[in-house]
Amino acid sequence: MRHVASLAGVGIKTVSRVVNGEPNVSEATKTKVLEAVRQLNFQPDMHAGNLRRTGRRTQTLGLLVGNVANPFSAAIHRGVEDAASDKGVAVFASSLDDDPDRERGVVSAFLQRRVDGLILTTASQSQAYLQPELELGTPIVFVDREPVGVVADAIVSDNANGAAVAARHLISHGHTNIAFLGDRAEIWTARERRRGFVEELGRAGISINGLSLVDGLYDDVSAERATDALLKGPNPPTAIFSAQNLITMGAVRALRNNAAHHRVALVGFDDVSLAALLDPAITVIAQDPQRIGALAAERLFARLDGDTTPARSYVIPTRLIIRGSGEIRNDS
Amino acid sequence: MRHVASLAGVGIKTVSRVVNGEPNVSEATKTKVLEAVRQLNFQPDMHAGNLRRTGRRTQTLGLLVGNVANPFSAAIHRGVEDAASDKGVAVFASSLDDDPDRERGVVSAFLQRRVDGLILTTASQSQAYLQPELELGTPIVFVDREPVGVVADAIVSDNANGAAVAARHLISHGHTNIAFLGDRAEIWTARERRRGFVEELGRAGISINGLSLVDGLYDDVSAERATDALLKGPNPPTAIFSAQNLITMGAVRALRNNAAHHRVALVGFDDVSLAALLDPAITVIAQDPQRIGALAAERLFARLDGDTTPARSYVIPTRLIIRGSGEIRNDS
DNA sequence: GGGGAGTCTGACAACGATGTCACGGGTTGG
DNA sequence: CCAACCCGTGACATCGTTGTCAGACTCCCC
Known part of the structure; x- marks a missing residue:
């Protein structure tokens, strides 16, 4: 962004304004900046921005399914992806392999990357370890299996x-x-x-x-x-x-x-x-399964948008x- | 990290040292810090760290496949995931749906999130738009389909x-x-x-x-x-x-x-x-397909580890x- | 002609972490 | 006994970006 600014001959804040579409930039400067952006192939660093930005959203979500290669899991994944990509949210996807250690590891990896929310299939005996994270405001939706030891939304089959x-x-x-x-x-x-x-x-x-x-x-x-x-x-x-x-x-x-x-x-x-x-x-x-994924994402985004109704389970009928x-x- | 530091009564740099396992921290302080980390449920913010860290790795990779719900794509995904999770690398997964616009959009979303590398299935007529990114050092491996307009590794079936x-x-x-x-x-x-x-x-x-x-x-x-x-x-x-x-x-x-x-x-x-x-x-x-994914990840990590041999296509035999x-x- | 409002702009601090460096104190060796 | 060194530690600048704020203009109206 530094480089773009100096190439365009403006301050870096002005570049930030143009890139984020903020108002109060003259047509002339906007053109100069966009040209510089093009020339340098500049892509803003989302994470640096999030560091300062108020609200702090990474537009990223973590999805843990049984096994991405299993058709059931894959359909959940697709349901989540469709809902997420509509909102410009990228999806981290991982396989659980019914391994409790893997569950902890993946959740931790997601959290360190500051995902906005989690959609989880679980294998550990209790998910109480997620309570602090929930209280901190990270929404979590469980899919396929109901959680134990925490109160959170869950989407399961009948x-x-x-x-x-x-x-x-x-x-x-x-x-x-x-x-x-x-x-x-x-x-x-x-x-x-x-x-x-x-x-x-x-x-x-x-x-x-x-x-x-x-x-x-x-x-x-x-x-x-x-x-x-x-x-x-x-x-x-x-x-x-x-x-x-x-x-x-x-x-x-x-x-x-x-x-x-x-x-x-x-x-x-x-x-x-x-x-x-x-x-x-x-x-x-x-x-x-696709509906399970879609509904999970829908609930997650609702929570992110401030929905504070009590957590509940949604049971998707089988036929x-x-x-x-x-x-x-x-x-x- | 601030909070952890003050709770443990140490400087924030010391907390950083403990969290990252750097040497030259006394047993006593290490214990204090870890206790504070536990109490506050502290998870370091990987992206803030990467901002300053030399080498700059997000331990994240972007994967674009045809459709995460298609068994062929899902198997590629699984191959990539297995190789990635061994190295502590998280995987963004997206579906292409054979839509060139989607290709550009997803790649851009990955890049803004500063992935370490890309594994791509493509639908656009030419991938020349990726050339600057390649030159900047982001390794890209194409899967299933050979790229047009750029020279990069590709893993395809026979x-x-x-x-x-x-x-x-x-x-x-x-x-x-x-x-x-x-x-x-x-x-x-x-x-x-x-x-x-x-x-x-x-x-x-x-x-x-x-x-x-x-x-x-x-x-x-x-x-x-x-x-x-x-x-x-x-x-x-x-x-x-x-x-x-x-x-x-x-x-x-x-x-x-x-x-x-x-x-x-x-x-x-x-x-x-x-x-x-x-x-x-x-x-x-x-x-x-799983081998395609695994090899793609292997090549990507080799590039990240400094392999500068000329890019080539790997043809996976069919039977x-x-x-x-x-x-x-x-x-x- | 002067004051107030609005537009455009950049300097600067801050976000959460790490790299650098300097400082105090203990150990070692001449 | 002092220099040289190592160990443990924290102050501070810095990464790339945005929020805040103030300055320089222009415009308009009394």
């Missing part, structure tokens, strides 16, 4: 209810021996989905004794192995509820390999690309998409 | 050769009436894949007169419609080469709807999730994955 709908759907097709394939129990959504599933079985009067409830599946391969073991086991299920997208993929592969895909019913939680084209097409409880795999009847 | 392999594969199964379904011709990869495809037909002595070469497909729906039109047209192809992942999905759907999926061969460029489980499973030319759809023979 996990328990969606799982219950899946269970009911399978029960209504004559199944009682339904296997549950879930993610690691430390994960909030995994617990919620399991809870919804188990409660619905209870309502239907089906005992979970003797049923296979498998937790701790962390990717498609572990899910495939677990499904394979179930199918080859002493009491193979007549239906499966797979509670996460990668788990569904693993389950589908195992069903194929055991030639059981036309015999064993399957409902997955979270939609899967090309699910409609498989044979049978896969019935799923679909979430709306059952009937495609075939979930409608295989129990013929035994 | 597009033309991959497309040629696809064409050869279909030809070797007896096809001569092969349709090409491509992205918009402004996109470098689309042109490369088309070129590879057409050249291979030429080598095989197949005239492209009478063949359907469709360009300008920008999503799965437009691809589905185009495929549908071809199949219902006067001279339906016996094989299809779909030159992008969304186009492949659209083509698969159209083939299904026309009950042609067991009759018309299909090879797609870029792998598609669950492709192996479809009937027929989809033969593809697979790219390695043919035979699954069934591409091996349907032409029986006519």
Whole structure:
């Protein structure tokens, strides 16, 4: 900016005025300055400006999702990005990998870069460590999983209810021996989905004794192995509820390999690309991750604009998409 | 930092020393300072530090991909993130949406935030506007598409050769009436894949007169419609080469709807999730997007570490994955 | 012609941190 | 016993920008 000023033959404050579109600069000087800016390819340093600027906004936000390469996370990311880019806000994106240490590290990295707000998926047992930051005025919105130990906005899917709908759907097709394939129990959504599933079985009067409830599946391969073991086991299920997208993929592969895909019913939680084209097409409880991201960003910006209404959770409804795999009847 | 200093009863420079792990601070003061840091929940402002710090690194990088929600882009993102997070570097991620204005806007937003380097997918006709920035020392690595008008590192797939392999594969199964379904011709990869495809037909002595070469497909729906039109047209192809992942999905759907999926061969460029489980499973030319991202980050960091070897392109090989759809023979 | 208001401009302090330097005190060695 | 050195420490200038303020003009109206 110094250089621009001297090249244009004006004071640096005048350059600042032109660059920021402040009033009270004559046309002539404005032209001179803009020409100098062009010649020197000058880009103002946003952070230096923010140092002095009142209000102090970096126009930057930190987003932490499960894994940027997972379609569910990627859709959240896209939802956030669309809302952010409308407002000229840049997005830091990181993957959690369900690692509590990573959560802390990423949050800290974001904070040191003075993001205006955080949108977080969490893996640690408690997010109480964020309380001071919240009190300092940094808005935080949790996505996918509700926080523990702090009061803040959260946008989550209708996990328990969606799982219950899946269970009911399978029960209504004559199944009682339904296997549950879930993610690691430390994960909030995994617990919620399991809870919804188990409660619905209870309502239907089906005992979970003797049923296979498998937790701790962390990717498609572990899910495939677990499904394979179930199918080859002493009491193979007549239906499966797979509670996460990668788990569904693993389950589908195992069903194929055991030639059981036309015999064993399957409902997955979270939609899967090309699910409609498989044979049978896969019935799923679909979430709306892009909407989760969009709403998270909307809430964040509302907080930044001074919204002080009490924090709350927003539950995004899931919906059952009937495609075939979930409608295989129990013929035994 | 002021507050930490006064709470600990030391000078602010001493706090700086402790926070940055500089030597020559007594154990006693270090303890006092750390306690104050803890109490006040102090996080140093990276950008204020960078203002004065010699070398001036924000430990931040800007990544522009086609669309963060597309699996190909998402995998690049993940590759970059893994390399970056190892080095404590945060990643700004944005979507290009093949919009030249967006390209300029995002680059400018990154630059104003003083990223240490850029990893870019581009849509504008020329990237010459980046030359001054390059000369100023900001390293730039292009991914997926080669730049025009500037000399810089680029990491791209083996597009033309991959497309040629696809064409050869279909030809070797007896096809001569092969349709090409491509992205918009402004996109470098689309042109490369088309070129590879057409050249291979030429080598095989197949005239492209009478063949359907469709360009300008920008999503799965437009691809589905185009495929549908071809199949219902006067001279339906016996094989299809779909030159992008969304186009492949659209083509698969159209083939299904026309009950042609067991009759018309299909090879797609870029792998598609669950492709192996479809009937027929989809033969593809697979790219390695995560490796593209990882290598891009590796090159960027090498430049930052002072590598001044001439800029070059790195071509990541593609590989043919035979699954069934591409091996349907032409029986006519 | 003089006073008040409005326009255009730049000098200067300040934002939160680090680089430089100088200072006081302890240790070492001749 | 003193010089030379090292260690721990803080004062101060500085990074690139904006907020504040005051100065120099011009214009207008009584």
